[in-house]
Amino acid sequence: MLDLDLWWLLLFPAFFGLGWLAARVDMRAVLKQAKEVPAAFYKGLDALVDDRTDVASRSLAEVARAHPDSLDVQLSLGKLYRRRGENDHAIRLHQKLLELPDLTAEQKSQVRFELSQDFHKAGLVDRAEELLLTLLKSHHMGKSAREQLLSIYQQDRDWEKAIATARELRxxxxxxxxxxxxxxxxxxxxxxxxxxxxxxxxxxxxxxxxxxxxxxxxxxxxxxxxxxxxxxxxxxxxxAIEKQNYEYLAMVAERLFDAHEALGKSQEGIALLRGYQRTFSQLELTDLLYQKVATYEGEAKALEAVREAVHARPNLLGVYRLIEAQMDELSPEGRMDAEVARALVMKHAQKLTVHRCKRCNFRSRAFFWHCPACGEWESFTPNRSETN
Incomplete structure (x- = not known):
């Protein structure tokens, strides 16, 4: 038993020595690889950090020329060309890569996918689609190809193909x-x-x-x-929209009233609008409610409705209507002052009151079901918000 313990004591220094030797060998390998990386690579990386893509593309092109067999470098250079809008350079680079004889099937699929993005960015949508369709059975690039096709079909408003592709991606x-x-x-x-x-x-x-x-x-x-x-x-x-998503009620409020009015039920229509305004104060109904109440119940009732709405949810458009509703009761001098205030409120309301994409924060006075900035669906706020 004593001899066995002694052997263990002798082995411990050997284990430590082997660990130290392995670390030294690894460190030498790392240092050797670092010395082999061209200085232009670090220069290009530094330029990318500073968002100087022109310098980065020149530096990376220099590295690519020095290492023509490095597929990763070539693909990175192609992406950089595409990002800079140099689509012709990107297309030529990727087409040249496809001519290399020793590429694996996976690498060819990767290059074809990059080339399809070049064509898409250059506006050659048909050629991009043609390439992407050849990648659908690819184990590595099939999903990415379908996602790119879905983007193309939405851009072309080819909704039937978009539906089929989205279902395949589900x-x-x-x-x-x-x-x-x-x-x-x-x-x-x-x-x-x-x-x-x-x-x-x-x-x-x-x-x-x-x-x-x-x-x-x-x-x-x-x-x-x-x-x-x-x-x-x-x-x-x-x-039924109230149960689906009440925020969109403002988009059909006028249609709802018009339908009631056509049926001879104007008061029911006004009561419905009032109910929505009181229950969901964030709905953009103040202006519509003012007009309809003023028409059917008089200015006094309209003023009361506007005052209630503005007190529940203060906003510039509501204040504009509140000032307007009380203009006739003011003296000539007071009316002039109120007109200045009303014009100023409207100016800022038109500037600040916008629909906003909840995903990318894109702002627009017009409502979109499909955000023109990030491409997200149903991301626009149906009620305009005051923001700067």
Whole structure:
């Protein structure tokens, strides 16, 4: 037993010595590799950090010329060309890479995918699509190719292909139900413009099948009902939005009132607007409510309605209406002062009151179902917010 312990004591220094030797060998290998990296690589990396892409592209091109067999360097240079808008350089580089005889199938797929992005960025969408379709069966690039195709089909408004591609991309991580519902809504909107109400109804039903909480489908269904003279059904469709997402009620508020008015139920329409205003103070209903109440109940009631709305949710447009509603009661001098204040409020309201994308913070006075900046669907705030 004593001899065994002695052997262990003798082995411990040997283990430490082997560990020290391995560390020295690894460190020498690292230092050797670091010395082999061209100085232009570090220069290009430094330029990228400083966002000097012109210097970075020249430096990386120098590295690529020195290492023509390094696929990663060549691909990085191609991406940098594309980022700088030098699409012709990127295309030539990737086409030249495809001519290399020793590329593996995986590497060829990667180069073809980069080339498809070059074509897309250059506006050669057909050529990009043609390349991407050849990658769909690729184990490594198939998913990326479908995602790129989906982007192309949305850009081209080819909603049928977009629907098919989104369904192929569906997974536990991303169901694409919101996107597919919006694609069907685009088709329904086009059919409605052409007065093809049966086809529009079919697409709306498909949108609901993809996403039963699709507000846009409810809006379109109400529009179809109105076009076919079924006002009560239209009111039912639009009121369903309250349970789907009440923030979008402001988008159909005037349509709801008009439908009630056409049925001879103007007071019910006003009562509905008042109810929405009191229950959901963030809805942008003040201006509409003022106009309808003033028409059917008089200026005094309209002023009361505006005052209630502004006190519940102070905002510039509400203040504008509040000043306007009281102008007739002022003296000539007071009216002049109020006019200056009203004009100033409206100027700032028009500047600051915008719809905003909740994903990328893009701002616009117009509402979009599809954000023109980041491409997200249903990300725009339906009610304008005051921001700077």
């Amino acid at each position: 997974s536990d991580a991303h169901s694409f139900q919101h996107e597919v519902a919006q694609f069907f809504c685009e088709l329904a909107q086009a059919a409605l413009y052409q007065s093809d109400y049966d086809k529009a109804r079919h697409y709306v039903a498909e949108a609901f099948a993809a996403n039963r909480k699709c507000v846009r489908a409810s809006i379109l269904l109400g529009d179809i009902e109105v076009a076919e003279g079924r006002l009560e059904a239209a009111i039912t469709a639009w009121q």
